[in-house]
Amino acid sequence: MRKSLLFIVLSIISSAMLKAQVITSPDKNLTLKFELQSNGVPSYQLTYKNKQVIKPSTLGIETKDVPSFLDGFTISKTEQSTFDETWSPVWGEQKEIRNHYNELLVTLAQKAVESREIRIRFRLFNDGLGFRYEFPEQKNLTYFVIKEEKTQFALSGDHKAFWLPGDYDTQEYSTVTSNLSEVRGKMKAAVTPNASQTPFSPTGLQTPLMMKSKDGLYINIHEAALVDYSCMSLNLDDKNFVLQSWLTPDAQGNKGYLQAPTQSPWRTIVVSDKAGDILLSKLILNLNEPTKFKDVSWIKPIKYVGVWWEMITGKSTWSYADVPSVKLGETDYSKLKPNGTHAANTQHVKEYIDFAAQNGLDAVLVEGWNVGWEDWFGKSKDYVFDFVTPYPDFDVKELHRYAASKGIKIIMHHETSGSVRNYERHLDTAYKFMVENGYNAVKSGYVGNIIPRGEYHYGQWLVNHYLYTIQKAAEYKIMVNAHEAIRPTGLSRTYPNLIGNESARGTEYEAFGGNNADHTTILPFTRLMGGPMDYTPGIFQTKVSAYNPQNTSFVHTTLAHQLALYVTMYSPLQMAADLPETYNKHMDAFQFIKDVAVDWDNTWVIEAEPGDYITLVRKAKSKEEWYLGSITDENSRIANVTFEFLPKGKTYEAIIYADGKDASFDKNPQSYAIRKLKVNSKTVLKQFVAPGGGFAISIK
The missing domain is CATH 3.20.20.70 (Aldolase class I)
Known part of the structure; x- marks a missing residue:
């Protein structure tokens, strides 16, 4: 009876190891689910406030000279942990950055190769997800050549995207704004001449790739800590709206030469239901190592x-x-x-x-x-x-x-x-x-x-x-x-x-x-x-x-x-x-x-929508000075600025550098007006912005 009970318990544990491993972000808004699909294929999915960000998507690396890291896996170990620190950048948009995440580390054993394993490390922040492949030191893996990385990002629909043509040599293209389903039809016109260019696919896209879903999620896909590895682009399956990693090859067509122990760069997904949160995200910085330098006094903005x-x-x-x-x-x-x-x-x-x-x-x-x-x-x-x-x-x-x-x-x-x-x-x-x-x-x-x-x-x-x-x-x-x-x-x-x-x-x-x-x-x-x-x-x-x-x-x-x-x-x-x-x-x-700072204590987003407008304000490093910038696209608008970022109970002088009433980028670009205004934390400003225009404010 005891043996039967033990068998049942072990079976339940084994079954659980084959099923989902779940972690949530510190604020509980994001949920990551990892599991092995049939034939031992690793996969993950991501939700934000119960909205699907990434549908079940497979993971893996295809190699040329050793068996590939694609399937036949079992979960040999999982570890969960939490990390929370605050660090100070040498220079930046804010003087302190919080690095807070919940982590899931999955160790996978590959049945076809004795004593071979790969680890996938997931870090879930309040603003998104980072994950990477890790190859620990092991008996049956030393040097290997990458044929292609097979990381998928299966999207929930035909998102609006802000994209550049996938290219091995340049990012100097104009951004195209379209639905993903329109990429193929717009690609030829998007590939404009450059001194060096190598587009690779009629649906190839570069990162960072910014998207907006039909249900109002802002999603950004990129990578962090790119070291000793090829740059990742994305290839779009425009029928199923699945993005797959696409590494840059070398002169021989190979996409990477690795030696264990090693790891890939982090694959990053920043997500929010507010556009401004994307601009404020420090997820990519947080996934990089602290500075290598003891003395940074010589580094000056x-x-x-x-x-x-x-x-x-x-x-x-x-x-x-x-x-x-x-x-x-x-x-x-x-x-x-x-x-x-x-x-x-x-x-x-x-x-x-x-x-x-x-x-x-x-x-x-x-x-x-x-x-x-x-x-x-x-x-x-x-x-x-x-x-x-x-x-x-x-x-x-x-x-x-x-x-x-x-x-x-x-x-x-x-x-x-x-x-x-x-x-x-x-x-x-x-x-x-x-x-x-x-x-x-x-x-x-x-x-x-x-x-x-x-x-x-x-x-x-x-x-x-x-x-x-x-x-x-x-x-x-x-x-x-x-x-x-x-x-x-x-x-x-x-x-x-x-x-x-x-x-x-x-x-x-x-x-x-x-x-x-x-x-x-x-x-x-x-x-x-x-x-x-x-x-x-x-x-x-x-x-x-x-x-x-x-x-x-x-x-x-x-x-x-x-x-x-x-x-x-x-x-x-x-x-x-x-x-x-x-x-x-x-x-x-x-x-x-002359006045505007180049190093900052803090940053706030007043209003933002990719491709339309941005209004940002920043506090100068170690000074009671704030600088605001607002820009728009080809359409004029009225910007709404609240000054809640100012300390309460104090009055400041704002100098506003704005478009003139008759300004426009194509007909009268040099029309501007400068005025002064007393402001405090309760002030609300409605400011005209001309087509292709903007305004700047210094506050002292």
């Missing part, structure tokens, strides 16, 4: 100007001479005729330094200072730059002296032109050169197809390269702002010298035909989920022809919208991107750029 926009518009050039080709180390630049349009010359850079010093800015970015720009673009040229040899008209020592005398730093520029092998060849020498000449920050670029040829911008090899440059820069106490690199996944928590990234369609495209008027109302819900963007706002002269009569492009925002971007497009690295002579004509509006 920066507000800067730069010799950049005049070259983007075509007013000036990066190159020193107009010749068809040059060879590094062989071309004698002293014998070349200067073209007269080279912007990075000593006298001109001094003008930018003077402007920065006069207006309380921190630094000046200089592009085109080093030899090799004459034939760098689109040539798949390996030995293109050495990152230490200046043009004849750029005096490194004198500019170092002059900038230091004014209290200004110069930001270095390293364009690799996709020749990653060449950059690594010169990296130590280049960083030493920076230290010797007073540079403590670098903007790097990866324009064009990658060398080694056949590798992609988002493959494992490049992922490892980007991290290598950040780690190497830290040895020299250098901050990094990488353009055309992998989109961020929260690694700035671990490596806070990663102070900025581009990895999206930035302001430069306003000079290449323009960004859509809704562009910056979407980016905070997509690209900025993993980390800040060097968007380069602050363009006051929105007609590009004012600088280059041959260029008829125009900026698809009002001037007041440009001011608001300093708040809505978070970055600890903010550029005043227009030319000093233009700012000198609008010093009343430029005052906001």
Whole structure:
């Protein structure tokens, strides 16, 4: 009788292990369910306030050289735990971040392979879910090659999506807003020309992918802590609305080379019934490791100007001479005729330094200072730059002296032109050169197809390269702002010298035909989920022809919208991107750029809807100052601002930089009005916002 009872009990336990393992978020709104389907296939599902976010979705990794991690599993162990801490970022949108989650760790044994196991770790926060695959050290698993990751995200319906075409080399596309069922029909038009691009599927999508369900849930899918692994995109089954992970391959078509013990990046799902909660989520940061650095005193948020926009518009050039080709180390630049349009010359850079010093800015970015720009673009040229040899008209020592005398730093520029092998060849020498000449920050670029040829911008090899440059820069106490690199996944928590990234369609495209008027109302819900963007706002002269009569492009925002971007497009690295002579004509509006902070104590979302509008307010770090930014798409609106974020019982002066009554992004973008207002925590403001417009408020 006792043996029968014991058998029944063990059978119940065994059955339970085969059935669902359930955890809830700390606030009980989210529920995760894990179970093994038939034939031992792992699966999970996720609900939010009893609404389905992810339907039963399978998990697994297909390999090439060892049996795949797809099926035949049994649950050998489950562990549940709770974690709750508060940590302080080196810089950020708030001075303290709570990291609170409930965890489920499932250990799976694979019957077909003796003594082989895989673990799947789930962390359920109040704002979403993170999970990853873990491969512990074990007898029958050392090295293995990934053919494809088979993670599914089975959606509950045909969601509205804000998407970019899936591509191994670029994110510099305009966001398309459509239902998922319309992706296939809109893909061809969405894939616009780029210096390097490799779209992979008629329904391929990039992350972060922002969606809104028919029942009002906002859902964002991305990844966190991307290290030694290929970037994940998503491939859409547009009949069943199932997204499946799609890793970036290498030149041989393989999608990853791993050695146990190791783990995948976290797959993240941020969800809420409020759009503002998506903007405030710190889930991706929380899934990254704490900072690796003991000393972070050298890492400083920066507000800067730069010799950049005049070259983007075509007013000036990066190159020193107009010749068809040059060879590094062989071309004698002293014998070349200067073209007269080279912007990075000593006298001109001094003008930018003077402007920065006069207006309380921190630094000046200089592009085109080093030899090799004459034939760098689109040539798949390996030995293109050495990152230490200046043009004849750029005096490194004198500019170092002059900038230091004014209290200004110069930001270095390293364009690799996709020749990653060449950059690594010169990296130590280049960083030493920076230290010797007073540079403590670098903007790097990866324009064009990658060398080694056949590798992609988002493959494992490049992922490892980007991290290598950040780690190497830290040895020299250098901050990094990488353009055309992998989109961020929260690694700035671990490596806070990663102070900025581009990895999206930035302001430069306003000079290449323009960004859509809704562009910056979407980016905070997509690209900025993993980390800040060097968007380069602050363009006051929105007609590009004012600088280059041959260029008829125009900026698809009002001037007041440009001011608001300093708040809505978070970055600890903010550029005043227009030319000093233009700012000198609008010093009343430029005052906001001078005043606005780049590091924050706290952030509140007043109102938001992806693709339509955003109103954010932030409190400056360690100051009794608040800055508000509000932007809209191509439609005018009335913004409703409450000032409940202010301390009760106190009155403050607000300076409002708003669109003029006749303003619009396409007809009258420079119409703005500035007024002052006394405000307190009970104040309610209704503010007109023009088409493509916005407003900014400083409160002191």
